[in-house]
Amino acid sequence: MKLSHKELEIQSGQFGEVRKLALEHQMQVGKFFDAQSFVEISQVHIMADTEALGLAGIEYLENLAQYPDPQKQVWVPTITDPRGSDFKSFKKIKQNKRFVDLEKRAIDAFKQLNVMMTDTCINYQVFMPPVKGEHLAFGDTGSSIYANSVLGARTNFEGGPSALAASLTGRTPMYGLHIEQNRIPNKFFNFNVRPTNFSDWGALGGIIGKQMNSYWDIPIIYGIDYKPTSDELKHFGAAMASFGSTPMFHIAGVTPEDHLAQNKNPKMNNISLSDLNNFYKSYLPKDDNLDVVVFAAPQLSLNEMRILSELLDGKKIHPKVSLLVCTPSAVKVLCDKNGISKKIENSGGIILEGVCFYNMHAREIGEANGWKRLMSNSAKIINILGGYGYETILNSMEKCVISACQGKIVK
Amino acid sequence: MKENVYFGHIGIGEPVKGEALVADDNFSARYDLDRINGNFSRKSHKLFNQSYVNKILVLNVAKGGVATAWMFRSMKISKICPKALLLNFANPIIAQGAAHANLPLIDRFESDITKIIKSGDIIKLFPKEGKVEILNEKSTN
Structure with missing residues (x-):
């Protein structure tokens, strides 16, 4: 790869070991995809929930956090994807406290790197929406495909380690979706x-x-x-x-x-x-048993929260079914302000903020609550949770609400 | 070309030898694996219930989900990990995860690698050359 003067300085260790290692990681990936150079980026969206990180990933972040600020703090605005625990509501869904403790450690480490804890996968709807032609390092498949397709910005899927590396070097290898030919x-x-x-x-x-x-x-x-x-x-x-x-x-x-x-x-x-x-x-089961209804993946926007609250207004979730809703903390504030949260919670729904259900250790939560049958209006979560021991059913938000209230799958 | 030697794109990681576990199916660590017990947990996956621990996985393409990029390193440290990965097409997430974990990876072969290698074959990977050598073909009888 052809390196600029700045990149050669990073490579030489002039800006410290952390940035040097970050660039080396990026060069390894860049060479794998035949990148000829780097491209500067304007913002980073990093996925690093504790289920994905594992203890090894958290220790990796904590190790970075020990370096002096000038060596470890991000060079471009860096925001986070949903976290793995909602500190206010984890008990309501019987999430094991050991996951919550891991989450606290990860957040502490990120803050020391000067990462902004936005905790959302719909950052393009809530914070700093990219513009056409802007080069990014986005670390959620949903945010990446939206930025590329709907906004005309340019990013590859940047998994956590690479998104973090991009935030530390301010650039990413020029391959894939950064090049018009590949679009x-x-x-x-x-x-x-x-x-x-x-x-x-x-x-x-x-x-x-x-x-x-x-x-x-x-x-x-x-x-x-x-x-x-x-x-x-x-x-x-x-x-x-x-x-x-x-x-x-x-x-x-x-x-x-x-x-x-x-x-x-x-x-x-x-x-x-x-x-x-x-x-x-293809997702319909033989019987109508239902355990949990989940609205998430992607997190719900303010308007989706409003629609859901109107569907639930004055209704009660059946006692044998749980209904979970995931939204960014920033949206939750507005839902509280506009009476949306109250309607959902009065029906018995649980609002989880700054998280997304599938990256909360969904397998263990399912086992703790005895949840097997899961219904959602999100095709993404239906796909993912099939590998987590759930039997998943896809239907509209309206049918999901009706099913949650009747305590059984309504087609 | 030497018999039983196949080439893909230049890969990631150090040379490694091991037993292949092969399927004409796709791959995501988050979507497909029970990373606690070390087996494929997606019922619809062709390797459902099979252990991936210490196997060289040979699969078709990388599928959705960015989590794999962190997961490989965690899986490697916990020793509940495949030895290496051969794919027809990796995506950036798989490559980033392999680089982060130093997990050997090769992709973009001249022909469908899932049809060339069989489960049980003993193979050796040379990622820096993009080379795979089948050392001991599993008997088909």
């Missing part, structure tokens, strides 16, 4: 179905994600005859990235780089209503 769509889809809610968008994202052969496949979608909302595209992208490791999509007439589609006569894959219905059916 050109090569898979073509036509929607013969109109999504009507968030779970439809998530399901369609999942259907496309499953058909992507690798990180290097970029789909473009035709046939969307209206302007989707930020929340709809959030569910679409998060599911696509989850099912397919897909970093970017285009929607003709909607997203800012749809002009990159150069193939005038592509092989079109049609997505029909039966494809959508089959996706839902």
